[in-house]
Amino acid sequence: MSPALVQVRDLKMHFPIYTGLLRRRTGAVKAVDGVSFDIRAGETLGLVGESGCGKSTVGRALLRLYEPTAGSVVIGGEDIATLSPAALRAKRPMMQMVFQDPQASLNPRMTVQAIISEPLDEQSDWDRDRKQTRVLELMDQVGLNRRFANRYPHEFSGGQRQRIGIARALALSPKFIVCDEPIAALDVSIQAQVVNLLEDLQDNLGLTYLFISHDLSMVRHIADRVAVMYLGRIAELSPRDALYARPLHPYAEALLSAVPEPDPSREGARQRIILQGDVPSPANPPKGCNFCTRCPKVFDRCRVEKPDLVEVEPGRLVACHLYPAITHPSPDQPGGTQATKPTQQGEVQ
Amino acid sequence: MPDGAVPVLDVRGLKTVFRTRGGEVHAVNSVSFHLQPGELLGVVGESGSGKSVTMMSLIGLLPSPPAEVRAGEVLLDGRDLLKIGADELRDVRGAKIGFVFQDPMTSLNPVFTVGSQIMEPLTRHMGLTKAQARDRAAELLALVGIPDAKKRLKDYPHQFSGGMRQRVMIAIALACDPEVLIADEPTTALDVTIQAQIIELVKDLRQKLGMAIVWITHDLGVIAGIADRVMVMYGGQVVEQGPVRQLFSDPRHPYTRALLKTIPSLHGERAARLQAIEGQPPILNAAPVACPFRARCAHAHDRCQTENPQRRAVDGLAVGQGHDVACHWSPGGAA
Numbered sequence A: 001m002s003p004a005l006v007q008v009r010d011l012k013m014h015f016p017i018y019t020g021l022l023r024r025r026t027g028a029v030k031a032v033d034g035v036s037f038d039i040r041a042g043e044t045l046g047l048v049g050e051s052g053c054g055k056s057t058v059g060r061a062l063l064r065l066y067e068p069t070a071g072s073v074v075i076g077g078e079d080i081a082t083l084s085p086a087a088l089r090a091k092r093p094m095m096q097m098v099f100q101d102p103q104a105s106l107n108p109r110m111t112v113q114a115i116i117s118e119p120l121d122e123q124s125d126w127d128r129d130r131k132q133t134r135v136l137e138l139m140d141q142v143g144l145n146r147r148f149a150n151r152y153p154h155e156f157s158g159g160q161r162q163r164i165g166i167a168r169a170l171a172l173s174p175k176f177i178v179c180d181e182p183i184a185a186l187d188v189s190i191q192a193q194v195v196n197l198l199e200d201l202q203d204n205l206g207l208t209y210l211f212i213s214h215d216l217s218m219v220r221h222i223a224d225r226v227a228v229m230y231l232g233r234i235a236e237l238s239p240r241d242a243l244y245a246r247p248l249h250p251y252a253e254a255l256l257s258a259v260p261e262p263d264p265s266r267e268g269a270r271q272r273i274i275l276q277g278d279v280p281s282p283a284n285p286p287k288g289c290n291f292c293t294r295c296p297k298v299f300d301r302c303r304v305e306k307p308d309l310v311e312v313e314p315g316r317l318v319a320c321h322l323y324p325a326i327t328h329p330s331p332d333q334p335g336g337t338q339a340t341k342p343t344q345q346g347e348v349q
Numbered sequence B: 001m002p003d004g005a006v007p008v009l010d011v012r013g014l015k016t017v018f019r020t021r022g023g024e025v026h027a028v029n030s031v032s033f034h035l036q037p038g039e040l041l042g043v044v045g046e047s048g049s050g051k052s053v054t055m056m057s058l059i060g061l062l063p064s065p066p067a068e069v070r071a072g073e074v075l076l077d078g079r080d081l082l083k084i085g086a087d088e089l090r091d092v093r094g095a096k097i098g099f100v101f102q103d104p105m106t107s108l109n110p111v112f113t114v115g116s117q118i119m120e121p122l123t124r125h126m127g128l129t130k131a132q133a134r135d136r137a138a139e140l141l142a143l144v145g146i147p148d149a150k151k152r153l154k155d156y157p158h159q160f161s162g163g164m165r166q167r168v169m170i171a172i173a174l175a176c177d178p179e180v181l182i183a184d185e186p187t188t189a190l191d192v193t194i195q196a197q198i199i200e201l202v203k204d205l206r207q208k209l210g211m212a213i214v215w216i217t218h219d220l221g222v223i224a225g226i227a228d229r230v231m232v233m234y235g236g237q238v239v240e241q242g243p244v245r246q247l248f249s250d251p252r253h254p255y256t257r258a259l260l261k262t263i264p265s266l267h268g269e270r271a272a273r274l275q276a277i278e279g280q281p282p283i284l285n286a287a288p289v290a291c292p293f294r295a296r297c298a299h300a301h302d303r304c305q306t307e308n309p310q311r312r313a314v315d316g317l318a319v320g321q322g323h324d325v326a327c328h329w330s331p332g333g334a335a
């Protein structure tokens, strides 16, 4: 089993809320509220959950595009969360991001060549020829015709624009890429093109991905393990096949049961768990388990005590009072090295 | 579908063109379909394939210019909506056909209370007094599953969550008890657990109210769960149409077949590699003279380059009545 390239421990990202004339700080949006996980070298960790649960914030805090409120993010042996600006700059090339909206993330006034070359301009002292060669190589790699190097983003389709974004992310030969909803803005018929490309690049370049998505079918296809988030915390983190075959956390179970499947005979017979109500505000999360206001299996303890994310079956981490931690340690599982120790700090309130 | 049943909505040969500075966009090319009372027709297709423009053309919601409905008939209870005046059409929209759009935030007016927006069609089209309309509005909100309905009439749209706003939109669309409800991607902007709530709601309302529904989506999973019949659009045309089970178990058009293969499954076997549909959707700058899918089609042959295939029955029933496809190729058979 490969060692962890990324180790996240008790990561918190709280955005302050200011109100009133004096803009006094009156509270905080707890967008990410104590999240721990590992990503092994060469693996794809899927991160799923509903809108606003904190997926993008995790991705951004990992690359320190936000200053985390608390916690550590160790990537390749160094804690990103506390690096000095100079050290962070030196580290940047190895970690990159691919964004959801290819249209919005590309400067409309720059040519494709200039866009892909931008990270090289900033981070390398290469001469023009060398950069040009690298840009063309990257265009080949992502399946963009070299002849389009001098065109502008608006002259491309959505799928092609996403290829430009991927080429730019690859320019500095990163090891770790956060893909934040890379296919959400694309038409169904184009999504597979981009996902196949991401998989080929992973195979050829040995990349490690955090793949953020709300498309649970696509995550099943691309991810090795999957973390299910709810309201700023991880509800369950399990190997892909185990999760889809038998989700343990009641939220993971409800989420998977809600996904419609393109099979009329199956759909007719399907038992759906319909969750009542809406997701609470991350500025004011419920006491105890953050899912207790909507959980079909809620009981008294859930309303007072926050469940820790613990290993409940070999390799499966769940934060729910219905699942006690297994006691034997299994050192080769991520998070398993501390299987008996909570990886999300629990608080009795 | 029952033989000889009279459709509530019958659309024949609809053509809509946009005249832009860059030339014409042939968005809808001879689209025909019909809707039986109480039936749910699912419409799927690629982005830009003409789903929204088709439905907007029916009820005169497209600004003209640039839009121009060039041909066709839209028969609602036997009356051609393309031939009636603007006032009459507005009444039809208010009272006979309800509409729900993709983004509930842009279709609700932020400066009016939710209550006044539900009451408006009731006082205008149904002749209710204000007090009657208020009672009916509270009833409708309760019907779409909003707790404390009476109190919430005084709230503004921003005080509702995305899922609740979509419920409000459905309440407005249902206000005048329409015969036809057209829902254009009503759950696309919502999370799956909220989408599941809305789908259950619509299933339930269908049973209670018995209206006919057109449901546009790009999600084949949603279609599989709610539709009686499915119409697949590509490049401004209907390329396949049929009963939901038949269409999913025996898709005939190369686009439908590729589309069903390209989406990864949630439970079935996990493919090592996704089947991609290579290439890009067509540019609709002229009336079609060839198959719109030919450039991306695995089965394209000479005829596809020179002749736009017409819809033909695949199950012996008349086109539109059973399962039909617009393609020169047949699975397992000769072209």
Ligand SMILES: Nc1ncnc2c1ncn2[C@@H]1O[C@H](COP(=O)(O)OP(=O)(O)OP(=O)(O)O)[C@@H](O)[C@H]1O
Residues within 6 Å of the ligand: A015, A029, A030, A031, A049, A050, A051, A052, A053, A054, A055, A056, A057, A058, A214, A282
């Ligand atoms: N810069 C910010 N300032 C204040 N609040 C923020 C900021 N960024 C995100 N939030 C809030 O934090 C929460 C998590 O947001 P985030 O964008 O991480 O969610 P997400 O899971 O990526 O959702 P989506 O699926 O819609 O992209 C939300 O409530 C959001 O409103």
Ligand SMILES: Nc1ncnc2c1ncn2[C@@H]1O[C@H](COP(=O)(O)OP(=O)(O)OP(=O)(O)O)[C@@H](O)[C@H]1O
Residues within 6 Å of the ligand: B018, B020, B025, B027, B045, B046, B047, B048, B049, B050, B051, B052, B053, B054, B066, B218, B284
């Ligand atoms: N105002 C307009 N001017 C010019 N072309 C237009 C206009 N509105 C729509 N179109 C074109 O008409 C075609 C059909 O668009 P339509 O909105 O019906 O697609 P759709 O199938 O609903 O797609 P989506 O799934 O993205 O909603 C597209 O090619 C679109 O670019």
Ligand code: SF4
Residues within 6 Å of the ligand: B253, B254, B255, B291, B292, B293, B294, B295, B297, B298, B299, B300, B301, B304, B309, B326, B327, B328, B329
């Ligand atoms: S008509 Fe030809 S090009 Fe079009 S879908 Fe059929 S086989 Fe393919």
Ligand SMILES: [Mg+2]
Residues within 6 Å of the ligand: A055, A056, A057
């Ligand atoms: Mg996000």
Ligand SMILES: [Mg+2]
Residues within 6 Å of the ligand: B051, B052, B053, B184
């Ligand atoms: Mg549309």
